[in-house]
Amino acid sequence: xxxxxxxxxxxxxxxxxxxxxxxxxxxxxxxxxxxxxxxxxxxxxxxxxxxxxxxxxxxxxxxxxxxxxxxxxxxxxxxxxxxxx
Numbered sequence: 001x002x003x004x005x006x007x008x009x010x011x012x013x014x015x016x017x018x019x020x021x022x023x024x025x026x027x028x029x030x031x032x033x034x035x036x037x038x039x040x041x042x043x044x045x046x047x048x049x050x051x052x053x054x055x056x057x058x059x060x061x062x063x064x065x066x067x068x069x070x071x072x073x074x075x076x077x078x079x080x081x082x083x084x085x
Contacts, residue, residue, distance in 0.1 A: 015079035019057045 027048075030037055038045050050056045 015076045016054050016057050016061075017076070017083050018079045019061060020054050021083050023051055023057075 027037070030040075037043050037048055
């Protein structure tokens with residue numbers, strides 16, 4: 001009897017370092033290509049400025065403190081090593 005794979009129902013957040021890295025690269029490419037993020041996608045410029053800081057990602061992407069799902073610290077550490085070492 002085969003068991004059907006059931007994906008987890010929780011949202012798995014990328015490491016903060018990885019999120020910031022991807023955001024910075026995306027912004028750089030958009031700027032290089034002359035794409036105004038606010039105009040093209042309707043993003044609030046204040047949010048784009050705020051998202052330049054890792055603390056923004058932590059406040060807006062971390063699981064709720066009451067959520068029993070803790071961040072996977074091993075993944076966080078691995079991503080920091082991959083991005084910065």
